[in-house]
Amino acid sequence: MKAIATIDLAEWRAGGVVASEVERTVDEGLCRAGFLLVRGHGVPEGLSDAVRSAIRGFFALPDTVKQRYAVTVGGRGWIGPGKEANGYAEATATPPDLKETFAVGADTRTGDPKVDDVWFRPNVWPDEVPQLRALISCYTDAMRVLSDELLALCAAALRLPANPFVRWAGRPTWTCNINHYPAMSVLGRPQPGQFRIGPHTDFGTVTVLDREPGAGGLQVYTEPEGWADAPYDPTALTVNIGDLLAYWSGARWSPGRHRVQPPQPQAPDDDLVSLVYFYELNHDAVVRPLEPPIGRRRDLPPVVSAEFLRTRLDAITVG
Template identity: 30%
Template sequence: MTDTTSEQQADIAVVSIAQPLETIADELGRSFAEYGFAVIRDHGIPQDLIDRAEAKSREFFALPDGVKRAYKLEGGGGARGYTPFGTEKAKGAEVFDLKEFWHVGRTLPEGHQLAEFMAPNIWPEEVAGFEQTFFDLFAAFETAGLRVLEAIALHLGLERDFFAPTVEDGNSVMRLLHYPPLGDDAPEGAIRAAAHGDINTITLLLGAEEAGLELLTRQGDWRAVDVPPGALVINVGDMLERLTNGRLRSTTHRVVNPRGEAARRSRYSMPFFLHFRPDYVIEPLASCIGEGQDAPEPISSHDFLMQRLREINLA
């Protein structure tokens, strides 16, 4: 595996999802098959909501460490509330990532059949408007994600709404990420997010305009992901790769440490990890299994998630 300069860009699709999905489905599919990544414009998430969410995120992470740690839920696998700096490790990594984060999950009505899989959200009292802001952003992310899934279904030759019931009331999680300025006390070899693949179905990422996000190509090169202002980065997660038997790739990616002035300032982003329902059984699509080709065994979305959370030190 070789490193490349940050100026090199992966040839990933950049498309508007405001146009008819039939016109872009195969371009998205090509990009997901080759790189596991695509960039979408005109995603429908209002800019004023994004601006409000970024302000609330910064306000929370600026709170004293002791205040933030009061929102860490022991035994919750980091699924809700605060996860402190120095906690998460990428699978196989020897040192922790240089980040802290907050998780917002789905809010289910009392007595819902899937309530056992999803803990209630908690909200920081110190940040006014935090709950409503991120409740609204969660819903907007989900709407955008469903449109991307419709395009993926069209590319795969499925009914346009194939994915709708698979993700209805899914265990999706929105992460508010803060990468603090780089300090001299960071462990040797630590970076903001070590090489990893995402667990979920697809990820939608806000806030990737600042340099640092890189993906690993089939050739073993690290390539920077170039993001136009206001666009969303989309990447395939392990669950969708498993469902398509590898036809769509869950690509290893990372966030590298910046140099110069950028190293002395924080970096913020907001990924939305769109998940299948916990009771959805991930069984490779028959159309994605070639003659004589092996396919992974069926597994529930929940069992797959827990398996992977243990691998990254969150469960």
């Protein structure tokens, strides 16, 4: 897909002319598609494979066992099949998404129950897969570091004199969803209009995706190309921006609209696991959109991060 640019964070860290070129590429890529392929990300080699191997052990458990850890959308634990329809977020009528999810999130509690019970709930760790806690914790620590660097790069790409995300992301909300997309040989044929994940944009700042290649994978929408398969690079992570970061840019950047295709008849046994890290900001961060000449609009009022995100999470919950 030509609209998605590739950058190397090692080049940006080096500074100088090469770093300026990376910043230009980021700005252009986020204007076009809201997506980037990111090399040089610094995530320890083999970590995502270890997480994926361990979580497959959890997903292989009987539903009666997984039910002990069942939660609704936005919770911490197992979100079973039929609970979520991401297409609802953009008012696209679709059957529920063809996936199950194990979700963890930020647990840096504030002491305010009204805040903590929504944004900083305790994580749930299945006794049946004891290695999962240490592996996922290591992975999400690496994702937090990477996400902060990506936001710093976003600020630099717009030539801002300072990085506003330093003060906006001291105690950020985030969620890591590990999605399991079962094979068609297990599920049967999808319903008409049904996806592994329906068409939508993400809600927060940056989303970092570690994906497996396969049929029925990620597609990205752009005006010039329509829907097209997202490029896959085994050395890179796929990064897209969400509604909150696009809003902050004053509608300069496009939130990356995407979907995950249903399982395909030509690959009926294709069983995929994706690691998806959704990064946000402090729950009470007040985001003031950039105005022209950087932003594209002057009529966007400030928003509070948690309020902005809550309406979108409610929208994708089935029932």
